[in-house]
Amino acid sequence: MDKTERRQQILTHARNVFAKRGYHAAKIDDIVAAAGIARGTFYLHFEDKRAIFEEIVDGAFEGLGKAVVRVNTEHPTLSVADQIIENIRSIVRVLIADPATTKILLSDAVGLDPAFDRKLLSFYEGIGKFLESSLEDGQALGIVSPGDVRMFAIMTLGAMKEIMYQVVMRGLAYPEGRIVEQLFSFLSAGYLRVT
Amino acid sequence: MDKTERRQQILTHARNVFAKRGYHAAKIDDIVAAAGIARGTFYLHFEDKRAIFEEIVDGAFEGLGKAVVRVNTEHPTLSVADQIIENIRSIVRVLIADPATTKILLSDAVGLDPAFDRKLLSFYEGIGKFLESSLEDGQALGIVSPGDVRMFAIMTLGAMKEIMYQVVMRGLAYPEGRIVEQLFSFLSAGYLRVT
Amino acid sequence: MDKTERRQQILTHARNVFAKRGYHAAKIDDIVAAAGIARGTFYLHFEDKRAIFEEIVDGAFEGLGKAVVRVNTEHPTLSVADQIIENIRSIVRVLIADPATTKILLSDAVGLDPAFDRKLLSFYEGIGKFLESSLEDGQALGIVSPGDVRMFAIMTLGAMKEIMYQVVMRGLAYPEGRIVEQLFSFLSAGYLRVT
Amino acid sequence: MDKTERRQQILTHARNVFAKRGYHAAKIDDIVAAAGIARGTFYLHFEDKRAIFEEIVDGAFEGLGKAVVRVNTEHPTLSVADQIIENIRSIVRVLIADPATTKILLSDAVGLDPAFDRKLLSFYEGIGKFLESSLEDGQALGIVSPGDVRMFAIMTLGAMKEIMYQVVMRGLAYPEGRIVEQLFSFLSAGYLRVT
DNA sequence: AATGAATGAGGTTTCATTCAT
DNA sequence: GATGAATGAAACCTCATTCAT
Numbered sequence: 101m102d103k104t105e106r107r108q109q110i111l112t113h114a115r116n117v118f119a120k121r122g123y124h125a126a127k128i129d130d131i132v133a134a135a136g137i138a139r140g141t142f143y144l145h146f147e148d149k150r151a152i153f154e155e156i157v158d159g160a161f162e163g164l165g166k167a168v169v170r171v172n173t174e175h176p177t178l179s180v181a182d183q184i185i186e187n188i189r190s191i192v193r194v195l196i197a198d199p200a201t202t203k204i205l206l207s208d209a210v211g212l213d214p215a216f217d218r219k220l221l222s223f224y225e226g227i228g229k230f231l232e233s234s235l236e237d238g239q240a241l242g243i244v245s246p247g248d249v250r251m252f253a254i255m256t257l258g259a260m261k262e263i264m265y266q267v268v269m270r271g272l273a274y275p276e277g278r279i280v281e282q283l284f285s286f287l288s289a290g291y292l293r294v295t
Numbered sequence: 296m297d298k299t300e301r302r303q304q305i306l307t308h309a310r311n312v313f314a315k316r317g318y319h320a321a322k323i324d325d326i327v328a329a330a331g332i333a334r335g336t337f338y339l340h341f342e343d344k345r346a347i348f349e350e351i352v353d354g355a356f357e358g359l360g361k362a363v364v365r366v367n368t369e370h371p372t373l374s375v376a377d378q379i380i381e382n383i384r385s386i387v388r389v390l391i392a393d394p395a396t397t398k399i400l401l402s403d404a405v406g407l408d409p410a411f412d413r414k415l416l417s418f419y420e421g422i423g424k425f426l427e428s429s430l431e432d433g434q435a436l437g438i439v440s441p442g443d444v445r446m447f448a449i450m451t452l453g454a455m456k457e458i459m460y461q462v463v464m465r466g467l468a469y470p471e472g473r474i475v476e477q478l479f480s481f482l483s484a485g486y487l488r489v490t
Numbered sequence: 491m492d493k494t495e496r497r498q499q500i501l502t503h504a505r506n507v508f509a510k511r512g513y514h515a516a517k518i519d520d521i522v523a524a525a526g527i528a529r530g531t532f533y534l535h536f537e538d539k540r541a542i543f544e545e546i547v548d549g550a551f552e553g554l555g556k557a558v559v560r561v562n563t564e565h566p567t568l569s570v571a572d573q574i575i576e577n578i579r580s581i582v583r584v585l586i587a588d589p590a591t592t593k594i595l596l597s598d599a600v601g602l603d604p605a606f607d608r609k610l611l612s613f614y615e616g617i618g619k620f621l622e623s624s625l626e627d628g629q630a631l632g633i634v635s636p637g638d639v640r641m642f643a644i645m646t647l648g649a650m651k652e653i654m655y656q657v658v659m660r661g662l663a664y665p666e667g668r669i670v671e672q673l674f675s676f677l678s679a680g681y682l683r684v685t
Numbered sequence: 686m687d688k689t690e691r692r693q694q695i696l697t698h699a700r701n702v703f704a705k706r707g708y709h710a711a712k713i714d715d716i717v718a719a720a721g722i723a724r725g726t727f728y729l730h731f732e733d734k735r736a737i738f739e740e741i742v743d744g745a746f747e748g749l750g751k752a753v754v755r756v757n758t759e760h761p762t763l764s765v766a767d768q769i770i771e772n773i774r775s776i777v778r779v780l781i782a783d784p785a786t787t788k789i790l791l792s793d794a795v796g797l798d799p800a801f802d803r804k805l806l807s808f809y810e811g812i813g814k815f816l817e818s819s820l821e822d823g824q825a826l827g828i829v830s831p832g833d834v835r836m837f838a839i840m841t842l843g844a845m846k847e848i849m850y851q852v853v854m855r856g857l858a859y860p861e862g863r864i865v866e867q868l869f870s871f872l873s874a875g876y877l878r879v880t
Numbered sequence: 881a882a883t884g885a886a887t888g889a890g891g892t893t894t895c896a897t898t899c900a901t
Numbered sequence: 902g903a904t905g906a907a908t909g910a911a912a913c914c915t916c917a918t919t920c921a922t
Contacts, residue, residue: 103881124319125408128917138883140920149917181489207412211402213317221464235486245486251458251469251477252486258457259450266449269416274446282446288487291430291440291447292479294376298906323892333908338893493902512798514709518896528904530899539896571879597796603707607792611854625876635876641848641859641867642876648847649840656839659806664836672836674877681820681830681837682873684766688885713913723887728914 107145110135111159114152119200122208123153154219157209160201161223167194168227171234173241180243181284188260189280195264196276203268206261228253256287302340305330306354309347314395317403318348349414352404355396356418362389363422366429368436375438376479383455384475390459391471398463401456423448451482497535500525501549504542509590512598513543544609547599550591551613557584558617561624563631570633571674578650579670585654586666593658596651618643646677692730695720696744699737704785708738708793739804742794745786746808752779753812756819758826765828766869773845774865780849781861788853791846813838841872 113134117126128149132139146152167190171183178186195202209220231253238244244252263279266272274282296304308330312321323344327337341347362385366378373381390397404415426448433439439447458474461467469477503524507516518539522529536542557580561573568576585592599610621643628634634642653669656662664672686694698720702711713734717727731737752775756768763771780787794805816838823829829837848864851857859867 106881120409122406122408122412127915139885139918140883141881143918144881179489181487184487184489207406210405211317211407213320214315217317217402217464225465238487243487243489245484245488247480247486248473248477252481254457254461254467255454255478255481258453258455258460260453261457262449262453263446265453269412270420272449278443282443283450284487285442285485286447286450287485288489289440290480290482290485291442292376292379292433292438292483293440294374294379294438294483296906301906322890334893335895335908335910336906338895339906339908344892496902510799512796512802515798517894529897529906530904531902533897534902569879571877574877574879597802600795601707601792601797603710604705607707607854615855628877633877633879635874635878637870637876638863638867642871644847644851644857645844645868645871648843648845648850650843651847652839652843653836655843659802660810662839668833672833673840675832675875676837676840677875678877678879679830680870680872680875681832682766682769682823682828682869683830684764684769684828684873686885691885712911724914725887725889725916726885728916729885729887733914 103145106137106141110137110142110145111152111156115156115200115204118153118156118208119203123212153204153209154216156201156204157219160198160205163194163198163201164191164227167191168230170230171237173237180238180241184287185280185284188283189276191260192264192276192279192283196267199268202264206265207269224257227257231256259283259286298340301332301336305332305337305340306347306351310351310395310399313348313351313403314398318407348399348404351396351399352414355393355400358389358393358396359386359422362386363425365425366432368432375433375436379482380475380479383478384471386455387459387471387474387478391462391474394463397459401460402464419452422452426451454478454481493535496527496531500527500532500535501542501546505546505590505594508543508546508598509593513602543594543599546591546594547609550588550595553584553588553591554581554617557581558620560620561627563627570628570631574677575670575674578673579666581650582654582666582669582673586657586669589658592654596655597659614647617647621646649673649676688730691722691726695722695727695730696737696741700741700785700789703738703741703793704788708797738789738794739801741786741789742804745783745790748779748783748786749776749812752776753815755815756822758822758828765823765826769872770865770869773868774861776845777849777861777864777868781852781864784853787849791850792854809842812842816841844868844871 110131114126114131117130117134120126121130128139128142131152132142135142146155168187169183169190171180171187173180176183209216211217228250232249235244235249235252239246239249260283263272263274263283267274267279305326309321309326312325312329315321316325321344323334323337326347327334330337337347341350362382364378364382364385366375366382368375371378404411406412423445427444430439430444430447434441434444455478458467458469458478462469462474500521504516504521507520507524510516511520518529518532521542522532525532536545558577559573559580561570561577563570566573599606601607618640622639625634625639625642629636629639650673653662653664653673657664657669695716699711699716702715702719705711706715711734713724713727716737717724720727727737731740752772754768754772754775756765756772758765761768794801796802813835817834820829820834820837824831824834845868848857848859848868852859852864
């Protein structure tokens with residue numbers, strides 16, 4: 101087994117262990133036992149426990165980053181609505197496809213310590229900035245209500261995170277399509293009809 | 296200083312320490328140093344580190360539970376919309392009033408370990424159930440769109456959690472009124488106008 | 491309650507606690523709880539935990555010391571045999587009368603630490619010396635076999651200790667008379683008839 | 686050094702430390718210092734302090750168990766008297782050969798706490814039962830006096846324990862042969878000649 | 881490269897004792 | 902004298918990381 105494969109194998113098992121136990125309760129022993137390697141071997145491939153965890157989280161960030169595509173409003177091949185829906189869909193798909201990683205992202209990586217919090221916040225800030233600028237474009241085109249785009253971005257992110265949190269933590273059994281549809285309809289019209 | 300005061304004093308300092316460092320990085324020594332007491336004194340008042348953390352979280356749960364009031368649709372003194380707004384306002388107010396606790400709730404308490412996750416999920420499940428049944432009432436009255444109330448509840452909760460997370464983690468400086476107003480408007484109409 | 495009474499009360503309860511739990515497992519808290527006093531009060535009457543334990547053991551030594559009377563061979567009012575029997579009887583009686591103290595002596599006080607071991611050994615050495623010299627007198631009178639009186643003393647002491655150990659530790663239900671009679675007959679003739 | 690050797694080495698040093706200081710005064714640090722290993726290494730081989738102590742005591746029990754052989758009265762190659770003597774001799778030999786363990790057994794392990802007391806009592810009960818049944822056989826053959834065999838067993842055990850206690854605690858310098866001979870003669874005829 | 885025994889810093893908790901009230 | 906909250910030394914144990922084989 102070559103070095104890259106071995107790394108990948110350890111990463112995969114570590115991901116499962118972290119997802120199952122949480123960062124602190126996951127011991128190096130659990131990881132090497134799951135991977136079927138010796139303790140020393142782990143350290144041949146990863147600097148330390150923190151490093152492998154960061155690598156898992158960074159990988160997740162990257163995967164999500166790739167899932168998001170800027171909505172093309174100039175020469176769209178799909179309608180704007182469909183592009184938004186496709187965006188939501190690809191994000192949801194990535195998250196659902198790897199529940200262990202999603203759980204790590206939405207639960208285990210949260211509140212680890214101030215340094216890790218900064219990393220997480222910085223990722224969400226990137227997402228937020230991207231969403232905000234997209235929403236601003238949308239406002240220019242009249243497809244996003246006038247209003248505080250930062251707030252829109254935050255609430256959108258929150259709604260999405262919470263659905264996925266419930267999916268991975270409680271096993272909420274919603275298929276991708278239903279999640280996407282509900283989110284889109286929520287963003288489009290809310291649900292309160294009180295005036 | 297009597298026993299209750301002393302407990303309260305330790306709780307307050309512990310809360311700050313947990314909020315500053317996170318659960319694991321917060322050492323008993325940090326807490327007792329902050330409280331200006333000896334290490335043994337801590338254990339006179341609390342079983343162990345976990346216990347004081349749980350007490351902080353439970354206190355937060357309780358405070359939030361009290362903040363939520365069922366919307367009265369039968370003999371309302373306020374319009375339904377105003378009641379919803381008041382509900383949102385009181386929750387937001389409680390969270391903003393004590394950012395340390397809010398940070399603990401939304402960050403430090405998350406992903407601590409499977410046991411704590413269950414506690415957290417169970418709290419959110421309670422909130423969710425309450426919201427769902429309120430939303431069902433609302434549907435009967437025609438003030439909530441037909442649709443999946445569980446999803447509505449989750450997305451609402453997520454939007455709210457994310458705003459507060461940003462407020463306590465990034466120091467997002469939104470006043471209570473603005474948060475309430477934005478949330479209400481989001482729940483009422485979303486922001487996408489793509490059809 | 492005057493000082494002496496209070497001391498006595500604490501001693502009595504401490505004795506029970508030590509007998510029940512053993513020296514180390516007996517906490518000052520257990521003692522003061524049993525005595526119905528405050529923790530500080532304990533220290534008004536006793537230097538420390540060790541001191542009260544020593545006092546209990548010293549008291550037991552004293553009680554046993556008083557139980558033993560030198561056999562009078564010159565102007566006996568009782569036969570020598572009867573005097574020996576009376577001696578055994580009074581020792582057994584003292585031990586059986588206060589099982590808690592006996593348990594402390596034969597179990598809890600044993601192997602506490604080198605310093606306490608010395609105390610215990612010194613007590614047994616006193617007993618041993620006394621027995622040895624009595625046995626020597628007996629040899630002079632022809633009522634004790636020729637032989638190693640130190641060994642006789644040790645084996646006699648051991649037989650007696652073990653009976654009492656079984657009585658207090660296992661609740662071996664032998665009445666005083668039976669124990670005395672068995673011991674005397676054992677010392678008189680052993681039980682092996684192999685030649 | 687392989688795992689078994691290392692365990693053995695730690696056991697040996699721990700035995701000395703326990704024998705020297707007693708269970709409670711013996712710190713893990715003393716043991717690891719004596720063994721010349723790091724603290725963590727200790728815990729690699731033993732669950733905890735209690736576990737290594739129990740292992741030492743259990744080992745002693747086992748060694749003693751092996752030393753005792755049932756007296757063969759049907760087709761004896763040695764006379765019954767000689768068989769008894771050999772039995773006593775092998776027990777005494779085992780105890781004298783390893784004074785540290787004997788001291789632990791007769792002093793440090795005594796009165797440790799109720800749980801350990803039960804372990805000890807259960808061992809002595811086993812020995813007692815064995816002796817009692819042997820004595821009953823002896824009575825049937827007429828080589829043991831009629832009488833209470835349980836009492837005989839207890840007194841025999843006590844005499845033996847006390848001799849060994851004196852040997853290891855006071856350095857009583859009796860050679861094996863002398864101890865055996867004295868014990869045998871004591872069991873055979875006692876020493877009192879008072880009518 | 882792989883192993884796994886060894887390391888030791890670091891943290892939690894206990895509990896005998898003190899002392900202000 | 903009595904109280905009981907406060908103290909802090911001391912001890913155990915864990916586990917990430919190292920390193921000789």
